[in-house]
Each structure stands twice: as C-alpha cells, then as structure tokens.
Amino acid sequence: MSERIAVVGVGRMGANMARRLQEAGYSVTAVYDARPESAEALAKELNCANPLKLEDVTALADVVITVVTDDKAMHQIFAPRGDSLLNNAKGRIFINCATVSPAVHVDIEKRARRVKASSLEACMASSINQARAGTLYLMVGGDSKVFERAKPILDALSDQGKLLRYIGRAGQAAQVKALVNMVMNINTAGLAEGLGLGSALGLDLKVLMEVFSQTGANSRVLVTDGEDMLNRDHSCFFSAAHAAKDSGIAYALGQQAKLELPLAKAALGQFRKMVKVGLGELDKSGVAELTFKGRGPRKKRSASKKAKR
Numbered sequence: 001m002s003e004r005i006a007v008v009g010v011g012r013m014g015a016n017m018a019r020r021l022q023e024a025g026y027s028v029t030a031v032y033d034a035r036p037e038s039a040e041a042l043a044k045e046l047n048c049a050n051p052l053k054l055e056d057v058t059a060l061a062d063v064v065i066t067v068v069t070d071d072k073a074m075h076q077i078f079a080p081r082g083d084s085l086l087n088n089a090k091g092r093i094f095i096n097c098a099t100v101s102p103a104v105h106v107d108i109e110k111r112a113r114r115v116k117a118s119s120l121e122a123c124m125a126s127s128i129n130q131a132r133a134g135t136l137y138l139m140v141g142g143d144s145k146v147f148e149r150a151k152p153i154l155d156a157l158s159d160q161g162k163l164l165r166y167i168g169r170a171g172q173a174a175q176v177k178a179l180v181n182m183v184m185n186i187n188t189a190g191l192a193e194g195l196g197l198g199s200a201l202g203l204d205l206k207v208l209m210e211v212f213s214q215t216g217a218n219s220r221v222l223v224t225d226g227e228d229m230l231n232r233d234h235s236c237f238f239s240a241a242h243a244a245k246d247s248g249i250a251y252a253l254g255q256q257a258k259l260e261l262p263l264a265k266a267a268l269g270q271f272r273k274m275v276k277v278g279l280g281e282l283d284k285s286g287v288a289e290l291t292f293k294g295r296g297p298r299k300k301r302s303a304s305k306k307a308k309r
Contacts, residue, residue, distance in 0.1 A: 002027075003026065003027070003062045003063050003153065004027050004029040004060060004061045004062045004063070005018075005021055005026050005027065005028050005029065005061060005062070005063050005064075005065065005153065006028070006029055006030040006031065006032065006057045006058075006060055006061035006063070006064045006065070007021075007028065007030075007031050007032070007064075007065045007066075007067070008031075008032045008033070008054070008057060008064060008065070008066045008067070008068065008077060008085065009032075009033060009034075009066055009067035009068040009069075009073075009098070010031045010032070010033045010038055010039055010042050010067075011033070011038070011067065012128045012131075013067050013097070013124070013127075013128060013131050014031075014033075014065070014067035014097075015031075015038075015042050016128060016131035016132040017065065017067065017097075017131050017136075017157060018031055018042065018046060018065075019045075019046070019132060020131065020132060020133070020134045020156065020157060021153070021156060021157070022046055023134075024134065024156040026153065026156065028046050028048050029048050029049060029060045029061055030043075030048055030049040030050065030051055030056075030057050030060040030061055031043050031046065031048060031049075031050050032050065032051060032054065032057045034068075034073075036050070036052065053083050054077055054083050054084055054085045054087070055083055055084060055085070055087035055088065057085060058085050058086075058087060058088060058089050058092060059088065061092065062091075062092060062093070063092070063093045063094075063095060063150065063153060064085055064092060064093070064094050064095070065094075065095045065096075065097060065122075066085075066094065066095070066096045066097065066098065067097045067098055068098045069098065070098070070100060070245060071100045071101050071104045073098070074096065074098060074100050074104050074108060075104070075107075078094075078108050078111050078112075080111060086111060086112065086114075086115050086117065089112070089115045089116075089117040090115060090116040090117060091116065091117065092117045092118070093117070093118045093119075093120070093146060093149065093150055094108070094112055094117065094118065094119045094120070095119075095120050095122050095150060095153070095154070096108060096119065096120065096121050096122065097121075097122050097123065097124055099123060099124075099174070099177055099178070099181065099242070099245070099246050099249070100174065100249070101174070101249050101252070102171035102172070102174035102175045102178070102249075102253070103171065104174075105119075105121040105141065105142075105170050105171050105173075105174050106170045106171040109142060109143075109170040118142075118143065118146040118149075119142060119146075119170070120140055120141065120142035120143075120146055120147060120150055121140065121141045121142060121170065121171075121173050121174050122138050122139070122140050122154060122157075122173070123138065123139045123140075123141075123173045123174055123176070123177035124136050124137065124138060124177075125137040125138075125139065125177065125180050125181075126163075127237045127238060128237055131157075134156055134157055134158070134159065135158070135159045135163060136157050136158050136163060137158065137163045137165075138154055138157065138158045138163060138164050138165065139165050139167050139173040139176050139177055140154065140164065140165065140166050140167060140173050141167050141168060141169060141170050141171060141172045141173030141174060142169070142170050142173075143169075143170075144166065147166055151164075175253065177246075178246065178249045178250040178253055179250060179253075181243070181246035181247065181249075181250065182246070182247055182250035182251075182261075182264050182267075184220075184221060185243050185246065185247045185264075185267045185268075185271060185284065186263050186264060186266075186267045187219045187220070187221045188221045188225055188243070188267075188284050188285065188287055189266070189267040189270045189271075189287050190267075191212075191219065191221055191222060191225060191226065191229065192229055192270075192285075192287045192288040192290070192291045192292075193291050194208075194212070194217065195208065195209070195226070195229050195230065195288060195291070195292070196288060196291030196292045196293070197291075199292050199293065200292075200293050205230050206230075209222065209226050209227075209230075212226075224285075225283075225284070225285035228283065228285040229285050229288035229292075232288075232289075232295070233285075234282040234283040234285050234286035234289075235283060236281060236282060236283045237283055238283060238284050239280060239281055239282065239283060239284065240271050240274040240275060240279055240280050240281070240282050240283070240284050240286055240287065241271075241274075241275050241280035241281065242284075243271040243284040243287075244268065244271035244272045244274070244275050244280070247264060247267055247268040247271055248268060248272075250264055251264050251265060251268050270287050270290060271284070271287065273290060274286060274287060274289075274290065277296070277297045278297055279296075279297065
C-alpha cells in the first residue's frame with residue numbers, strides 16, 4: 001500500500017472515499033475541492049495537504065481519484081493548458097468516478113496518454129453510506145493493464161472487489177452507468193406516480209407498498225425511496241438535479257443511437273421540472289412532490305390578486 005493517493009472533489013462521496021482509503025491503510029496525501037473550505041476541513045481531519053492548485057495535487061500523489069460534478073468540471077481539472085492535473089503527470093494513474101458523458105472519459109484517457117499518464121473510469125452505482133463503508137458498486141472502463149495496476153485500490157472501495165466489475169474500453173463503463181441511472185430514474189418517477197394515484201384514490205399506502213413488493217410492481221427504489229415519498233423525507237443522497245443530469249446523458253445516447261426512448265424522456269422531464277421549480281437539491285424521491293395532490297412548490301400569487309385582497 002505504498003501508493004500516495006489524492007482525492008479531487010471532496011463532497012459527500014469523495015470525502016467518504018478518502019476516509020475509507022485511509023482506514024484501509026492507504027496514504028491519503030492530498031485533497032482538493034472547488035470549494036477550498038471543504039478541502040481544508042477534510043485535510044485537517046485526515047492530516048493531509050490541501051493544495052490550492054491542481055498541479056500541486058498531482059505532485060503529491062501516485063494515484064488521483066476524481067469525483068467532480070459534470071462534463072465541464074472534468075474538462076477543467078484535466079485542462080490541456082494552465083493549472084491542471086495533467087501538469088507533470090507522467091506515470092500517474094487517474095481514477096475518475098463522476099457520472100459524465102462517455103465521450104468525456106474517452107477524451108480524458110487521450111489527454112492522459114499524451115502526457116504519459118493513465119486514466120480509468122470507475123463509475124459508482126451506490127451512495128454515501130457505501131462510500132464510507134467501502135462497499136461501492138464500481139463499473140470500470142479503460143485499459144485492462146491499468147485496471148490491474150489500480151485494482152487493489154478499487155478493491156478497498158468495493159467490498160474487497162466483490163462489487164467491482166471491469167466493463168471494457170474507455171467510455172463503456174460510463175455507458176452502462178448511464179443506463180443504470182436511466183432505468184433507476186424511470187422506476188423512481190413511476191413509483192411516485194403509482195403512490196400519488198393511490199393516495200388520490202384514498203388507498204392505504206402502506207398496504208399498497210406491501211402489494212407492490214410482492215408483485216410485478218416491485219423494484220429496488222420501492223425499498224430506497226418508498227417510505228420517503230410517503231413521509232416527505234427527501235434528505236439528499238442522490239439529488240434530483242443529478243438525476244436530471246444523468247437521465248440527460250442517457251437520453252442523449254439514445255438520440256445518438258437513433259432510438260425512441262419515451263419513458264426515459266418522460267422521467268427526464270420530471271426531474272428537469274423539479275430543478276426548474278426549485279426542488280433540484282431534494283433527493284430524487286422528491287419527484288413525489290410533483291405527483292401527490294396538495295404537494296409541490298406553492299404557486300406565487302400575481303400582484304393583481306394580492307392587490308384585490
């Protein structure tokens with residue numbers, strides 16, 4: 001475990017991955033975030049550096065794990081010019097865990113190779129608790145030899161490799177992850193509609209959920225999101241904004257493949273609506289706020305109506 005590891009993007013997922021790796025015996029030497037205060041607090045906790053420049057992160061690590069927000073952020077941290085993780089990166093391995101467009105992972109691999117570094121995508125199909133426990137479900141894409149070199153680190157994050165899957169070349173793991181989230185988001189939106197209609201019909205929703213669980217209406221999101229939809233507890237594990245972004249990636253892949261995806265389009269519309277009406281930072285279970293009667297954001301009264309009162 002001699003590798004020096006840095007983590008770029010230490011929000012809820014990245015921070016817990018860093019904690020897990022340190023507990024597993026790895027040397028976490030640096031953390032970085034676009035919000036310096038987040039990196040500073042975690043650096044104090046882990047007793048490591050928190051450089052203000054990306055190139056200084058690379059200098060302090062053999063392996064850099066990135067968990068950033070979107071395509072734009074990935075291109076920024078791997079910029080071909082200026083401050084970048086690619087500066088003096090020869091021999092480094094980058095493990096990129098964000099859910100971004102597959103083409104971006106392909107591009108980042110090319111950029112890394114130009115400076116004689118290596119890149120993998122390690123797409124996560126889990127949440128905050130699994131990041132902390134080291135039980136992430138990881139789908140990996142990239143050069144198989146690089147995967148074998150990085151495998152001990154990936155094992156430490158995926159229940160000793162039990163939840164680790166090598167998918168294929170760069171971009172393919174990101175394609176699989178996009179499809180995972182597309183189906184998950186369709187199921188989530190569908191469950192919200194089923195429970196919302198059940199509520200409108202005056203049914204006992206606890207009984208309805210039990211029946212769902214024993215029939216073809218069952219799904220994993222029934223377990224993860226069902227109670228939260230009933231209780232309106234939308235504490236964020238996977239935000240509606242991220243659901244909208246990920247569904248958008250999958251829908252774009254469908255368009256590229258010239259496929260009609262009406263369910264994916266409808267679910268994308270629901271999560272984009274959540275963002276539009278100011279509910280984007282709720283957990284994706286908050287899509288139920290759009291389907292239950294009497295819920296959702298309150299409509300603002302017009303000035304003329306206020307005046308009449």
